[in-house]
Amino acid sequence: MPELPEVETLCRQLNGILPGQEIRNVQVVDARLGLLAGLDGHRIIGVTRRGKGLCVKLENGPTVLLHLRMTGRLLWQKGASPLPSHTRLIISFAAGKLLLIDPRRFATVRLGSDPVLSVPLANPLEGLPARRLREIAAERRLPVKSFLMDQRFIAGIGNIYACEILHGAKIDPGRPAGSLTIAEWRRVERAAAAVLPRAVACRGTTVSDWRDLFGASGTNQEHLEVYAREGEVCRRCGGRIERRVMGGRGTWSCPSCQK
Ligand SMILES: [Zn+2]
Structure with missing residues (x-):
């Protein structure tokens, strides 16, 4: 998608x-x-x-x-x-x-008519401020990965980029969203600020059928750290990347460096 x-x-x-x-x-x-x-x-x-x-x-x-x-x-x-x-x-x-x-x-x-998105974080390309993330996630028990993908809270992030942002932030995707500290949310903020603009600059991620307006593949798949890399080596710590199913979706992470 x-x-x-x-x-x-x-x-x-x-x-x-x-x-x-x-x-x-x-x-x-x-x-x-x-x-x-x-x-x-x-x-x-x-x-x-x-x-x-x-x-x-x-x-x-x-x-x-x-x-x-x-x-x-x-x-x-x-x-x-x-x-x-x-x-x-x-x-x-x-x-x-x-x-x-x-x-x-x-x-x-x-x-x-031109819609206004009634979503707390309507455009993650403009940043995902850590304090705002913590406020919205407070007390929520759903996995932080599902939280990042939930279009009621944050608009636009799906499976690929939720996995990649959490690897960048060194956070286990299964952690309850409400359990992250402000320091951890700052890591999520920084990871999103690196992952999303780079993916735009690469014209998206082509792992299956994505093509841009002119029929060309994107190139961000060359930058994927965990997504669809089950069994491969984590380039950050040398650990093995694992896949599990979360909220019905394949979820990739490195258990050695994502806690
Ligand atoms: Zn790792």
Whole structure:
């Protein structure tokens, strides 16, 4: 599933193309997406990210709210190339086409006004202040990894980056969120400030199907310390990386240096 760095990558790439362009035509290929009427002729103002979602603002029109969910991706296509399989939506401009491709069909597109995220930490790219993390996590018994991934508290972090941030912070993912000290939350703050911007600079992590707007893989998989590295050696301490299931999700950590 695309997480904050992947969606931020799309957001930045879309902003390099779309502002000022006028929508010529919208073709809904998959009826499950619903009707997207009244978009033709509107000019794009810009694109912003809300957590793992994208908001495309139109001049004198609604905002298009897009969520990629499990397997959704966006592709910018120029010229008359054949449509990739699983194309669900085609938005045409003079300069090219924006395609929504989604094999599992969980992605959603709806029209609305620009939403305000009512989440305590709405944009982890602007930082995850340790004091705020401690306040929100106080008394909570859920594992700190599940806490970092809980979109009610923090917007945009998913499985890959929760594992990587906790390795960076030397915290065991299974620790109850409320048990971390302020010093430990500061380590989480510092780790997030290193992990997330680097992943954005790398245009995301391609371990399976992630591709950016132009169909290219990201490169952050070269920087993964624990995610999907079960049985491999921890580059920090030489310990063995282990996998367990937490909240239904594969969770990787180094028991030797994450306490
Ligand atoms: Zn280690």
